[in-house]
Amino acid sequence: MSTAAQQRRKERIDRGIKVRTDGLYALMSWRELSYLIAPRSILIVGLLILPLVMPGLYWPRVITIVCIYALLAMSFDFLAHYVGLVSLGGAFFVGVGSYLSAILNTSLGFPPLIAIPVATLAGGGICTLALLPCLPLRGVYFAIVTLMYPLFMARVIEALDIFGGTDGIMGIDSFPSAWVEQYGMIVVVLIFLFGLRRLVNTDLGLVLRAVKDNDQAVKASGMNITRYKALAVFIASAIGCLAGACLAHIYMWTGISTFALDFSVLPIAATVIGGSGTLVGPVLGCLILVPVSELLRDFGTLRIVFYSLILLAFVVFRSEGLMAYGQRKYHQFERWTQI
């Protein structure tokens, strides 16, 4: 490079209002307050009016599917980017949750609104116990082992012919009404979204992030990292099981296909596209990906080709994702400076 050539670089500086709203000064004026509240309320209000504006019988169903994938994607994002455990086995959580809720409902006669919370907590416990031996594993090894869990479970159910075998469990009660179904799912997504955002900023979240960045340092501080990892896995798998349990009651059916790779891959794609490590990003990604994949349903398996190509493009060329991009534009301004 010759020195004569003018070289420029892009400089990013926080907007004044962003700095002012960081602390207590956010209460200074309505402008500052609305700067903070606007993005959040757009999301909340937007999600809440979705069932009202969606026509027909088909699209409301898509909303609930979006919510289920959003829960899964949040659980993946939380585990991968705040604890450092990349789990490719979201389908394992879904399968366990849906089978538990189905069994509670059909065999023990629990109504859906009781079966789902019970399945959530019990499923979280079961998944945590199952994953406990793998917790010391790192990076790609944890990813591979979690990828194998749902495949293994599907084969076990198929081979032993338990829980209805390949036919699955039928005759599960549905939600009392479509409104309960849609608003229940949306409210659950919002609760977990803001709950997780708050959780990662508490002391516990700090420890979890430390486990991700440097587990030896956490160990040296006298903390039991396996305990913290188990706790995080419990939270994430409970969210996954909740999604699975709701799925069982929405379709009024559960089967081996709940262990299918779709439930592992689509949430990851949504997280990558929406912006990993933001927790809102995955929800956004699901809001984009799931309807697109429904629109492409006519093309059969070509839609999987489409979304895997989109995923590939985002992973390779735009790994920050939409949400991180949006946040940057919202909080910072850019200008070119001479070097």
Add this chain to the structure above:
Amino acid sequence: MEILIYGTINSVALALYALGFALVYGISRLPNFAHGALYVLSGFITWSALNTLGLNYPLSILLTMVVMAVIGALIYYFFLIRVRGMEISEIIASYAIALAILEGLRWGGFKGMTYTLPAFIEGSTVIAGISVDYQRLVVVGFGAALVSFLWLFTHFTRIGLALRGMAQDERAALMLGIDSDIMAIVAMALGSMLAACAAILLLPLGNIVVESGYNVLILAIAVCIVGGIGSWVGAVLAAFLIGFAQILTVVYLGSHYQMMVALLAIILTLILKPSGLFGQQKELEERV
């Protein structure tokens, strides 16, 4: 006796599945989740060369090898090189490639039972009272030949030594003038060629089906994990271990359980000894 013969054949098949995956992972630390897709793809390329282009069998095999090597190199050069070192992105990206290839083939009409490759030599023979068709013997022969060829290649040629150097210590290899990017591309091309070899040898035994792409991937991962990364002996031994275990479960429990063996082997090995039975390196990095 039947168990012994079919166990050996099954084990060699597993070793063939795993060779390409093990090579790529051992050298550039890239868990190539597209391996199974490349396997299926090469089956379809051979089939198209035979039936659509009307070439003869040896020529279409040669063509497939070359095309697969180019495809592997291109995939690496355009996509995977950009996420190099970010393990999770590598997994997601290569898995996305696999999905795109497999589902693309499925959409393109390659499904059902109609696609088969001809055997090298038709007919069968009788060994110790068990009838074995020639193709399976060819598989065993070529499998052994491939493994020994690879061993010789990585121990006595310049490129092979460079590949091994990079696998052992990338910085030192860089200092000695080995371009790690080019070597990684070479490794990926070789890995794809090995997938093609496996496909051409093994596909005449059955139909070409898209679903087998996923199974091949799982089996390849199983062999590599159980054997330990970076150990040829380990990979071959693991192939025999899993191969015989599979045949034994098929004989005594039923064919439902065949795939479970591989999955269980992966899970158990990773939990108990993540570096595998014979992996010497990187024990510390895998576990906390």
